[in-house]
Amino acid sequence: MIKIGILSFAHHHGEAYISNLRNMEGVELLGVTDDDPLRGQTIAAQNQAHYFHTYEDLLEAKPDGVIICTENNRHRPLVEMAASRGIHILCEKPIATTLADAQAIVDVCDKSGVLLMTAFPMRFSAPLLEIKARLDHGDFGDVYCFNGTNRGELPTKHRAWFVDPLLAGGGAIMDHTVHLVDIMRWFTGSEVATMYARSNKIFHADEVEVETGALEMMTFQNGIFATIDASWSRPQYWPTWGGLDFEMVTQRGAVVVDAFRQNLNVYRHDWQRSNWAYWGSDSNHAMVSEFVAAIRENRSPRVTGVDGLRAVEATLAAYESVRTGQTVQVQHT
């Protein structure tokens, strides 16, 4: 039996992970905790999960692994606490808001010999796995470029801290750069070499301090180039939270991939707006399963902390480019 704990529900994915864990063979949800006791106790009660009063209490109960769902800038102290006790870690993305924290997170897990996995669910998306398999099979020939979007509503309806410059580490760029960067690294096996980014604050201009619109243009070390639209440009009455899609241009033409297209259109009298009911496979479930399997089999997970670090490097380079107005070189440690 693999025992897992959840640290914090600052990230709304934490609640989904409870049901993911409950639906897995050979896994026990040891319990949950939160530095916001009201939030933590409410979610624990709703899900009949054991609530620990402190992070220390939960870690002393000796879980095999923990899932860290704090705000972006608060991952590091919990990673250090868990790693020092030999507990494996699945950490929400972006793994940190500074290079120093991201590097420290990777280093402490290395030194402590615990597994560190970054929560990149898109690596487990069924449509994306299909594309990856076709790439590896050589169906497309050389890949030339990507035109990607990862856009959403203003995320305050999930959690207010997503627009807090300190807790989130930024706005739309911090929220929506890492997934596509990770997907493209995964597909191409190459690292981001240069980054250009522009941002604005026209959507929700009076509500937030951080950027809400952002376009990025990057090149990889192997010459592939890409753009990412990271904007919070979906209206609050959009049929779903947002989405992730990209066009991949290759020697043999192009494929257009919409990772969240598997929806029913639902029109309800009581909502007076259309709604997309997703019926595609649950990538979060597959991701958490991989974390558990890696612990069980004592092997590296398919997505590592270094993957999280590389995505943070590209994201911070985007902010540097916004500041300087230039295409910047992305440094990799």
Add this chain to the structure above:
Amino acid sequence: MKVGIVGAGSMGTTHAAGWAETPAEIIGFTAETTQESGALAERYNAKVYPSFDALLANVDVIDICSPTHLHHEMVLKAAKLAKHIVCEKPLARTAAQAQEMVIACEKAGVQLLVAHVVRFFPEYALAHSAVLEGQIGKPAVIRLHRGSYRPKKPAGNWFLDEEKSGGILMDLMIHDYDYARWVAGEVETVSARRVTELHPDAPVDYGLAILDHRSGALSHIAGAWAYPPPTFRTSLEVAGDRGLIQFDSDGTAPIQNLILKTGGSDAPDVALPSSPVSESPYTTQIKEFYGALAEGKTTRVSATDGLAAVQIAEAALESAHTGQPVKLQPLAEAS
């Protein structure tokens, strides 16, 4: 009004169909070979002229549908003879040439009407007026996509000749630079990439550009010569602080063809968009130009718009080459 058409490719043919819907008289055509111009001349009961100069001497309006690199010389000649001009996009191969053409036409007192036909497509025109009316508030992020296959001329394919056409970042994507500028105003900075910069022999091409508008809006422009014939698709999205407008040619096509094919490709040399409407946007454009020429009415596209689009395209080419964003000279300063 006597009109002469230069070039008998897909644009010369389309413009001729437009002029035929106006009171103007198409008096003649000229093209690289008389074989090309002959068929068109016959259809419109017009003459084949052996040269540009011979045609120019006999018209009130010259409609230039020749390859891009020839526009500069032809427009300057026409202005010198005080002929009004309709010119296909891109107005010129370089911004310096375009600037010279605009000034020459101003001085000569002739109209220079640049065929940025996307402004005349009903879906693009409607989206533009919706934005102008304030329906979606202030534009913040604009996304424009235009994708097709590589132009496939049998011989002398000037579209693929960088020096003549400017390639995908100029010839194809200029439509959407112009549209982005029409919707969100002047562009200050351009950053771009394209496949053929690094892979000159790639079987496909694809360009990406990010435009910074003075208003603070950002535009993302994508152009593809990468799809199987006869694909031609475009999409637009304007996201504002009070709403969102989307258009997708595939999603709004009123007819889907699921007809069994008997083999062979029937794709035209150069793909043109098509969604059945009562009047072709190319005809709407020529009619509006006719109104400007015959009655002095204003048009939705100015000579300066044509110049500005070339300036953006040229900056995109430079950026794709250097990897750095390119700042544009304000046009008023440049002139």
